[in-house]
Amino acid sequence: LFPCSPVYPTLAVDIRVLDFVRRLFLRIAPNYTAWCSAATDFLASQGYHLPGDDPLRRRFANALQWFMSLSDMATARIDTTLQRVRVENIPEAYATALRLNPKSHCQGQSPRAEDGLSDEDDEQPRAARRSTRGVTIEDVVDEEVEEMETRKPDARRSTRGVTIEDVVDEEVEETETRKRARTDSDSSDEWDPSEEQVPLSRPSEYLRSRCPLCFGGKKCESIIVAADACFTQKHSAQKCGRDPPRTHPNTYFIPEEEVNAWKHYADCIRSRKQNQPPPPKRTKPDHTHDDEQDHCEEGLRVPKSVLDGCLASFTAADEARIKGSTRFFDVTANMTLLCRHDRPLFTVNMNTPGEGQHYVLALLAKLFENLPHDTIVRFLYDIGCQLHRSCVKWGFLKPYMSRMTFAVSIFHAFGHQWPCQMIYHPRKCIGCGLSDGEGCERLWHSLSHLIAYGRVAGYYVRMYNLDSPAHFNNEEGLSKLGVWLRRKVIACESKLNEAEEVLRKCGFPEDVLQREWDAQIKAQTKPLPRQHKNRGKSAVEEALRLRKSRDAALDYVKDLRKRIMDTSSAPWETATAELELETALQVLRKAEGKVKRKEDSLGVTAKQQLRHLIKSPFLTKKMNARALKTRIRERLRSRKFELDRLERSYRKQRSEQRINEHTQDSVKRRDPGIAELTRKYNRLCDDMDTIIRQNKAPRNAIAPVKIEMEGLFDLDVDDDIWLDIGLGYDDDDEGDGSAPPLWLSNDDVRAGIRAMLDRDRCLEERKRLLDERSAMQEWFSEEWKVVTMAMQDSRFF
Structure with missing residues (x-):
């Protein structure tokens, strides 16, 4: 049985029932009221009448919340133990610490389940609840946590090897030192958040745990990621403010402080470069700008006029779309970075009416922090051309631009000009394979049942309940990655055969087709005349x-x-x-x-x-x-x-x-x-x-x-x-x-060019699928080895 409070509990629930409800709420929106009302009605039909109008909801919700927290803490504890084994036996895993915080659920004041419920469910006065509920978990000191925090680090290191807690604590301490140094200095606007990166020999354990196919291998030459925002995942601003902090031990969310640091940095860079005296006023129309020669900006392959057209197209579309209001919502949307297997990597809460670029920059910077210095990142985004333009113009992500390529999501390429599509479309870009960049749409659709609940739940409760189903979906999809690879291999081979058949029928050699394609790009992407x-x-x-x-x-x-x-x-x-x-x-x-x-x-x-x-x-x-x-x-x-x-x-x-x-x-x-x-x-x-x-x-x-x-x-x-x-x-x-x-x-030449590009993308996809299969095998072999060694060594239990 699991109590609703640690001391003098007035209700105890079977752990199997709590586990069943936890698994149920991973598949549907959490609804404590409906579950407890059904349980009360069922008990009454069996002759067990509970006193009160709502006798179960508060106590059952409290028990379920802490049962979920302890379950996630147990999982984090197991992962931490396995990481200790990995660090001691695999040298390259030392600098790729798994960023877990088993105590992160109870930072500051310990929350209660009712903190995440809506105000309409609050029927009893708070004073009455305090007099009737007995002692809850926030009234008791966690002696084990206190003992662990008072224990000296040297004593811990003397009894065992380097642990994951040591690595994480040192990194946190180093980060805090850098933050204090930046705060003390007057040049905070000069600080680039992308400059702080620890050299890694392989992807971090955080990324390896997110997607074994992308990051599980011994080598990680290149990856494909995509990002998008969902403006239906909002959170309503509450008069009483935020609930007490309660974070998932293995959360996807990037801390709010890091996102704000990127916003401050981007605003400072733009304001400093735009802080120039305005041009003098003219009484007559000025056609100087009209006569300006169109050109390709430095570092870009698309003319300025084309990029301006893409910006105008998406600006008009955004103005017609209803987005979040900062007056009624303190979280207007969520933006997530995913790999090409639709597995989320990082998430940020957005608190602006529009889709600011600093959110994408924060996600990409966080990704590069967890990657080796030689990994190439191919990034697919709805307006990837505009983000590329901003990075070149303002110097964003400057340390990473040499190993980063941009592309547009395939289902949103229609909003771009044709010359832009020739350069940024995934089917025209070298290295993108058959990836479409629309995994975010599938992710947000799988979490759509949490939209209504997330708007009225507490701020941190909402984040916790977005983390939990995301982890659940990852665990469900982990066993299906082999099926995913098989399906993609079959589709790739079928598309490859079709492309090669068209190439044979077009009647032109590949060198001619490649030369004509290069000529077409040169002709259709050249700047406009004056x-x-x-x-x-x-x-x-x-x-x-x-x-x-x-x-x-x-x-x-x-x-x-x-x-x-x-x-x-x-x-x-x-x-x-x-x-x-x-x-x-x-x-x-x-x-x-x-x-x-x-x-x-x-x-x-x-x-x-x-x-x-x-x-x-x-x-x-x-x-x-x-x-x-x-x-x-x-x-x-x-x-x-x-x-x-x-x-x-x-x-x-x-x-x-x-x-x-x-x-x-x-x-x-x-x-x-x-x-x-x-x-x-x-x-x-x-x-x-x-x-x-x-x-x-x-x-x-x-x-x-x-x-x-x-x-x-x-x-x-x-x-x-x-x-x-x-x-x-x-x-x-x-x-x-x-x-x-x-x-x-020549129609045959145009058909041959399309087939040649499709063939090239299929060959890239075939190679990537083979690399992902090898990465999955290497990851599974290492995991099996680590688990076996942990079970044989009693020091880790």
Whole structure:
């Protein structure tokens, strides 16, 4: 039996019942009220009536909470013992201490189970509870803990070898010394949190315990990790403040102090570099910035204009998404860093309305602290291009940038510009294999049952109840890693065979395909020409639109005059036409004035282009197709962002479900409009193809590729919606006699390039899967050896 309090308990519960409820609450949201009410009702049906309105809940919750804490402490104690054996027998494990704190659950004042319950459950006054509950665990001094803390470290070391407690205590003491040194100095803004790292020969035991496939081997050459935030995992701000600290002995959460240190550091760096005098005010419009040459910023392969477009796309999406309010929530979201096997590594609580970069920086810095100095990290993030840009611009994670690559999550690549996808898409990046970077979505879905409970529970109780199911899911998935490897090997081999078959059918050698792919990257990621050049082209297009508007006004005037001169018209029709004719003539005169002013403002080159466009129906249709395709892409992106919000909505309350249904219906109602725009674009492509066959188009003109209606809304990376073949501004200068490149004009080459990239990613995936299989075998062999040695040595028990 397990008591509800250490002294004079008024209730004792069978340990097997507590263990059953603990395992149940790992699979569903903890609900003490429902469980105790059902138990009370069941006992009453058996003839055992308990006095009081709610006789079990408080005491049962107290017993269950401390039973869970002691169970986790026992697990941490076993891990600490095994680590002591590992440190004594495996030299490289000494500097990779397992960061456990068996006493971390009772820091400061010891919490009670009722601290994590909502205020609605608090029916009795606190004074009455103190008079009726007897002595709880916080009223008793833990003699064993006191004895361990008063024992001298030298005496401990004299009786045994170096223990895990010694390693952890020394690291904590060293960290505290550095913190005091930074506090005493006046240059705290110069401190870089990423500079403090202890050299490791292999990944830390913390990481090895998180994922044996990534970190369990003797060598860890490269890993793939991903991060994302979940804005449904909130915590409501409580009037009484936070509950007493209660931390899981093996928690995933990074301490709040470290996150705040990164926020302070990032703010200081940005404010120092941006603290420059503002430019002088100008009374006239300044076009200096418009004429600025587009360029690739130092250390980046994507032009500045493309990165600005990606930032604008995701900024618009974030503004449309409802996020947490700091007025009602003290935790607005959780951000987690996972390996490619969907196993969480570190988590942080977010307390800002948006997704600040300092949270990601804190997660990555914590990861590098637990890795050897030669491990390569490939990081997948929704806006990985923007994070890479910030790290290069502001110097974040500077000690680690030489062994770090960035990519975007595969399901959110649609929000990025096509040149950005060519560099940062996982299927285009070297080393990413077949990883998608969307493990966070699967993790948050598995913890979605804790959303409602986490909002009303205590601050530390919520964190504890997020740690527990995360550990449970890791333990459940540990026995399935072999099945995971087998499934991935089968999928990889199937995709590899398909890619090699396409390569054989394309009819071009691989060196040609690689050369064409390099040429495509160079052509489509080169910086834009000076803005005044594009502005001239836009002016020409504007002149054409004004001409069309003038022609429409002229046709309307002609129609009115025809109705006036028609003798068969009724008198009222003639009178109405005469009244409308004066207004129509004014509109026509204004349109002609606009056309004249616009054409007079054009330069010599622009006037030649205008005359060329007026005489060339092909170029006119090309201009219209380019504008139409841009519009289709924008509407498809907006649709995808709206559906993305529904996919991230895990709560299924009736009110929110109605909002989601209404949003989904609104999105579907706009689908026919997008489809009609696509059909118009395809008709323009047919017209342009007809003009080319009739030899009425410029020399070497290329017809744009039609958009397939099937799979229109998928926005896959290799869809033709991204390629502006035959529609680019650079293609307007036709007639130079040069033939278009193969990657632009040959369908077989484009298919071969896609197959070559898929083949390369499959080969990378195959090698990584073999390395992970070896790592799992080496990890299991070491664990078996450590457990066997611990069982044979009585010093460790």
